[in-house]
Amino acid sequence: MNTADLGLPVDVPSTALFTDHYELTMLQGALEGGTAERHSVFEVFTRRLPEGRRYGVVAGTGRVLDAVENFRFDADVLGFLRERRVVDEPTLEWLSSYRFSGDVWGYPEGEVYFPGSPILRVEGTFAQCVLLETVILSILNHDSAIAAAASRMTSAAGGRPLIEMGARRTHELAAVAASRAAYVGGFTTTSDLAAGFRYDIPTVGTSAHAFTLLHDSERDAFQAQVHSLGRGTTLLVDTYDVAEAVRTAVEIAGPELGAVRIDSGDLLLVAHRVRQQLDELGAVDTKITVTSDLDEYAIASLAAAPVDAYGVGTQLVTGSGHPTCSMVYKLVARAESADPKAPLMPVAKKSTGGKTSIGGRKWAARRLDEEGVAEAEVIGTGAVPAELADRQLLVELIKGGQVVAREPLDVVRDRHAAARANLPLSATQLSRGEAVIPTEYV
Structure with missing residues (x-):
């Protein structure tokens, strides 16, 4: 090994x-x-x-x-x-x-x-x-805390997939262990490539606000991403105006657009508005992913929202308030x-x-x-x-x-x-x- x-x-x-x-x-x-x-x-x-x-x-x-x-x-x-x-x-x-x-x-x-x-x-x-006392306890206390938080979150999600994306919120080595523990607890994917490499966990990711801000316009950013990653990609739509971004996203990718991601605002309200807008634009199969400091309680509060997936970072890798199992x-x-x-x-x-x-x-x-x-x-x-x-x-x-x-x-x-x-x-x-x-x- x-x-x-x-x-x-x-x-x-x-x-x-x-x-x-x-x-x-x-x-x-x-x-x-x-x-x-x-x-x-x-x-x-x-x-x-x-x-x-x-x-x-x-x-x-x-x-x-x-x-x-x-x-x-x-x-x-x-x-x-x-x-x-x-x-x-x-x-x-x-x-x-x-x-x-x-x-x-x-x-x-x-x-x-x-x-x-x-x-x-x-x-x-x-x-x-x-x-062996310390090394055993350090591993089990950390990983079991993350897995317990992940289990609560997957239960609250009611079958909707969750993405682990907390690498930037913890130590770089703890991030790999946290990703593994989250997968044990029911998360489906991770953003952390080291975790994917070491533990064969599926990895996902598309773009951040920086990619949109890099371009002269949001349209230019979306066109570049779709050209590079295909129509099935996920476009981040809350850099400027969400409604305008969704309209532009569907114009560029068409109804084949894979998903849109919402990372701020009143997620319950915004998700309903985005779902309605996507359906009116003919993108009925385009999914909605939400992020933004989610924990199990926030996930549960979105149970009635038209959300297809959740991305969770800080609260997951810190055990959602309980970073150790004692x-x-x-x-x-x-x-x-x-x-x-x-x-x-x-x-x-x-x-x-x-x-x-x-x-x-x-x-x-x-x-x-x-x-x-x-x-x-x-x-x-x-x-x-x-x-x-x-x-x-x-x-x-x-x-x-x-x-x-x-x-x-x-x-x-x-x-x-x-x-x-x-x-x-x-x-x-x-x-x-x-x-x-x-x-x-x-």
Whole structure:
């Protein structure tokens, strides 16, 4: 796997420094104390959903698998750690041969999750697992936040296609990850060519206001675009006067004009006027695309408008008000000694302030009602009840350090659509509320 496939600059040799300083100092302490080789189980979960959200979306799993594979301490990385005196020489020697050889289980990407869901389980020695905390959380927290926002937006769109176009509103590497997560959440295309190149997401785009302003007249700009891109192109009609622009667009492209884009004004009102004008001009098949700082609420407000597609940028790539999912990576079980046969014992943080966790290696299943609709997220540490045996959610992702569960992004996207459809109807409501199904511990 090339680092370019991760959305990394080509001169970044590995993902090993996508971590926090204290991961390495914990490693050093464990190596010195003789506890580094204790078998350990870490789990990723969130104690609560972002305020008002009814469900979460697992996204970024494929990128996590790539990151774990590329977690290597090469000469440059080791030199940096040595120069900064982050850890001592014995620890650097240990890191020089680091390869994750443990197991990872998790919810399949695209699945929905709820408070307490063991979204990812990382199992191996303490030394191997603790180093992966930061990179795993940074990917899952970001991508799942974007996918959740995208899911809400696609639900609000009611089947109308959405274009991801937020690259200019976030970090250039985050933009690629955001585009991938948006696709998982149901968006159909992206404007970001890097995302198209790395993840095979369909890309689209035509022109901005600058192209119109470049020309001596709007007519000249439209003629140039149609001549270059064909009659099926999308013409931006709100640089000057919308009604005049629509008239000019149809005169130049004819009824075969693919679409017009509206990027400002009262979108509901303008869309109705443009639709009426297009129909009167004979361009009955010309579609209308709207952009302009849309979020799920604005999209829902346009449900009755004659809009055919939406372009979403800022609100999408910032998680529509919730840029993280507050996922944590906690040690939930560890062996009593470094002996490979030593039994596991559950461990958990018990501090006050709402940051407690539940110890033990967990399984998760989703219980359905008589109509096949999800009614509870069931989590346990013992035997799985017979009636839930075929409803378990965790799947094997990495076995003995080898990735065993890579899959096409379209499969992930379809899985999310199916998972969301299997939730109660109230899951798609935009009004604030609690998780759409409860989490039950057994």
